[in-house]
Amino acid sequence: MRKWLIVLMAAVAIGATGILGWLYMRQDRKGPEITISESKKNSYTADMTTEDLLEGVKAVDKRDGDVSASLTVENVYPNEKGDEVTVVYVAKDNSNNVTKVTYHMTSEGNLMGFTSETKTSSDNTDTDAETDEALQDENETDSEDEEEPEMTEEEKAQEREEEKIDQLNPQDPRFYLNTYYVEIAKGTQIDRLSYVKDIQDDKDSTSDLYRKIQITGTVDVNTPGTYELTYYVVDSNGNASNGAVLTIVVK
The missing domain is CATH 2.60.40.10 (Immunoglobulins)
Structure with missing residues (x-):
């Protein structure tokens, strides 16, 4: 009797797993x-x-x-x-x-x-x-401020991105990079995720949002030039973060 009960429970579990899997596949993502x-x-x-x-x-x-x-x-x-x-x-x-x-x-x-x-x-x-x-x-x-030292390209990029974050709605995620401007030598390989500093949201955890990171743009490290990568996430409520732009100059 116990053996039949175990078999029945296993069959129910397999069926439920199959249904959940089917529903997951049907979701629009x-x-x-x-x-x-x-x-x-x-x-x-x-x-x-x-x-x-x-x-x-x-x-x-x-x-x-x-x-x-x-x-x-x-x-x-x-x-x-x-x-x-x-x-x-x-x-x-x-x-x-x-x-x-x-x-x-x-x-x-x-x-x-x-x-x-x-x-x-x-x-x-x-x-x-x-x-x-x-x-x-x-x-x-x-x-009047002509005597002040000129801002570096990195400082300009930092200021520009901070202004974008300040314009977000309270419920929108905040996406921060370690730097927003970097110069690399030709042929240097880059780890795109290594530039991510922090992601903050009023509901979702940083670890959950980290798995949802989207990056647009390409960088040809073998061809000198200026490239841009745009980082962003969308939280569980459908709120999009700022598009954090990383400028990469290949020399």
Whole structure:
């Protein structure tokens, strides 16, 4: 009698495991695909609105279909020379799977010192006037501080990334790197995860988030040039972290 009970319990356990496995396989764990039209305007001006930046961008999910309505512009930031900007697009499907992509645009004007605040079409001229006045005050302050030592590329990158973290909502994860700018010799191999310093969230633990790290971008260590890797995570509530950008210069 006991032997039959053991066999029955084993059969139930196997069946339950199979059902759980089937349910797991059925879960939607892949985010939508973000595509950017080849005809999209590739030049950036400081007066571009969010609508302008989203033009020609589309998000499609294998299960949910067209989810372009979820598309947002997370950030826009210039490179060190101010002649190019990187736009970070984010889209989410109905299962809260998040996808991020970066898109590079050439700048029609030098954007050194530019801080992204993407504008909607409802922004008015009063706001523009306030912005111009603030820029004028900033320029006057810069003139007074000419004797201060110039910031290094690493310090500039650190400051830029800290500003992005300050703009996050309270429920969003915070992604920190050990450094945001590094120079390496040609042929030097890199461990991409070794640059991760910390991930903080109001709910998920650091160890859980560490397993969810996503990294976009590539680095050719055999070809001199400047490369960017973007690190981010999405917590269990579907909240996306800041896109921590690591600039790697191969010399």
